[in-house]
Amino acid sequence: MLTTDLPTLPPGLDSWDQPMRQALAEAHSAAQAGEVPVGAVLLGPDGAVLARAANAPIANGDPTAHAEILAMRQAARRLGNYRLTGCTLVVTLEPCLMCLGAMVHARIGALVYGAHDPKSGAVASRLDAASLDFVNHRFPALGGVLAQECGDVLRRFFRARRQAATPPPAPPGSHGSESA
Numbered sequence: 001m002l003t004t005d006l007p008t009l010p011p012g013l014d015s016w017d018q019p020m021r022q023a024l025a026e027a028h029s030a031a032q033a034g035e036v037p038v039g040a041v042l043l044g045p046d047g048a049v050l051a052r053a054a055n056a057p058i059a060n061g062d063p064t065a066h067a068e069i070l071a072m073r074q075a076a077r078r079l080g081n082y083r084l085t086g087c088t089l090v091v092t093l094e095p096c097l098m099c100l101g102a103m104v105h106a107r108i109g110a111l112v113y114g115a116h117d118p119k120s121g122a123v124a125s126r127l128d129a130a131s132l133d134f135v136n137h138r139f140p141a142l143g144g145v146l147a148q149e150c151g152d153v154l155r156r157f158f159r160a161r162r163q164a165a166t167p168p169p170a171p172p173g174s175h176g177s178e179s180a
């Protein structure tokens with residue numbers, strides 16, 4: 001599914017950091033909305049931003065509302081074409097299996113991602129996407145762009161959520177559920 005080539009930087013861009021920072025801004029807005037902070041930007045072949053989206057499965061009541069899917073939908077509507085040939089998807093986290101499948105259906109031009117996802121990353125971490133010989137579309141991918149910042153957004157979000165979920169300590173003398 002993936003080629004060994006690296007994505008080609010569109011004209012007008014000096015590095016992938018610039019679109020990744022836009023994707024990071026989307027991730028921050030997802031966090032503020034209580035969604036897992038992942039953001040995506042979709043660039044046209046000329047480097048123009050066709051779409052940007054924040055992860056929103058909770059707000060949308062839609063398990064498929066990952067940032068990548070929302071960005072691809074927006075861009076396809078805008079282009080009037082379900083094929084996103086020559087477009088580059090820039091996303092803060094390594095895509096999951098669903099998003100990888102959607103990229104193949106969209107005939108995406110290239111993928112650039114930030115943090116690796118050791119739990120469910122389907123590009124390199126949990127699946128060697130390059131070895132899927134039944135997939136009829138191949139594209140270059142690059143991971144690790146602003147990986148630290150992209151990962152920090154997620155780590156902060158989950159740390160805050162864990163702290164919020166920790167129950168207050170039981171008062172002295174009471175029987176907690178664990179010791180009862």
Ligand SMILES: [Zn+2]
Pocket residue numbers: 066068095096097098099100
């Ligand atoms: Zn996904």
